[in-house]
Amino acid sequence: MTPAAGGKVLVVGDVMTDIIVKPEGPLNRGSDRRAAIRSRPGGSGANQAVWLGAMGADVRFVARVGAEDKAGLESYFRGFSVEAMLVADRKHPSGVLVTIVDPDGERSFLTDRGANLELCADDLPESLLDGVGLVVVSGYSFFAPGPRAAVRGLFALARSRGIKVAVDPASVGFLHEVGVGNFLDWTDGASILFANDAEALALSGYHDSVSQMAMLGQRFERVVIKRGALGAVIGTRDGISLDLPAPRVPVVDSTGAGDAFAAGFIAAQLRGADETACLKAGIAAGSEAVKVIGGQPVRVSGGS
Template sequence: MTPAAGGKVLVVGDVMTDIIVKPEGPLNRGSDRRAAIRSRPGGSGANQAVWLGAMGADVRFLARVGAADVASLRTYFEGFGIEPLLVGDPALPSGVLVTIVDPDGERSFLTDRGANLELAVDDLPETLLDGVGIVVVSGYSFFAPGPRAAVQSLFAMARSRGIPVAVDPASVGFLQEVGVGNFLDWTEGASLLFANDAEALALSGYNECAAQMAMLGQRYERVVIKRGALGAATGNRAGIALSLPAPQVEVLDSTGAGDAFAAGFIATRLRGGDERACLEAGILAGSEAVKAIGGQPAAKPRGD
């Protein structure tokens, strides 16, 4: 089932503070290295919600954050026209991610998920689905037992109401930690899978895009593989249905590029765009995202 035109997007996923570190050269173990260090709002779920909001989609975003941050984060998300449903955790702080950016734009992560780890079934009542046209869940929600039970319950409710579900695997490291087979079983039947090259390789066991598509298409209705500088492809168990190139751009920071891609694809689909229009929009959004530091666009001006 592909996303229908119209309706809200319900995004469920992490909220993080991204500490982005761009060293001038290789790290000097036991000594100093000059670096540009910036703090930015992040988290895969939050990134997707903000990109969708910036693109004019009608977005409802649910996440668990440190109780002290609820008010400020609510204001932040509302600035993008998002309906934020933030659950304040009384014990754990909001998550923090340290991103180390290589000179070629590739990233390595150190992750403290904080309050995100306490997302619970009670945080996701069925009323969240009222008026929703598609549910988007970050793979990070599957990497710990509590959040996994919560989003699996939400999946079941969405399917019973005929609402499409999209999943982004999010992290090869965590996929390998929980087991690729487990992740495939937990998410099987999702309407859309957004995977990058590395995630598609890990999930399918195949190096070639066509083989990845055919294998993953046995688990998911529609598969979208984000191929970085090579563009992106979409298809199903029959293989690649459409593959498009990406424009050549200077990569400053690839953080959030995949989230921007997914947002562009979904926002276009909800406006009634066909497969080519959706893929073109995703590629354009991802290409724009790598030109700036951080995983989210600049805040929308008040009144937009």
């Protein structure tokens, strides 16, 4: 299923501003708690696009943002060599996500997706697929009717042109809200699924990776299960073909680690790497992402 080496990646997904909160202890209902609070660029699709660009991939990114943010965001993405095709929404602001980080690095989210919820078919014309070898769609795009119809239409166009499609489920909470069976039907036949442990459990109903792989492999050509500190596994309906550990690293913030993993895997794949090298690259990228606050790498060059 490997796209041609050097092909363009089209990423479709959310742009968010992440407000990251690290309290010094449990929240005091009705009172204060000291915390470190930082604002960072985010959104699952944006994270993937920026990591891919930072890794040297040829990447095009499509999203809907508040009109007042469009020019600044386009400049930001250019700084990572991302071709950003942003649609200005004049009625809705850009999305905002509040992330509360526990001492062990685990996160809880409060989400206002804003303009992302207005993504529509007109925002995803077939011309976006020109020169593209792989389409990557964040699961968030399936969690509201308008964006879902738009990306399903893009999926159909991509597959009719022989272009591979990758999906990241993105949110266990929203998976259960829309219905696991529905999500599986909407994404059935995608070339690759990137799922973390919790998402693989939700989608398959099984706790162990072997059973998860057997079940999810019936729906997707290849399945990658991201297991955090335990590393990752990859396989098909025939079972797990590779299980690799992750290095031990200090966890500052796990926001965007899964997005970095997917970008590392895909960037290696575009360079023509084999399955082992791709999985290693994904694990390495995810391990780097947890060392810093926020879901995106440090900017590597200035925008224009």
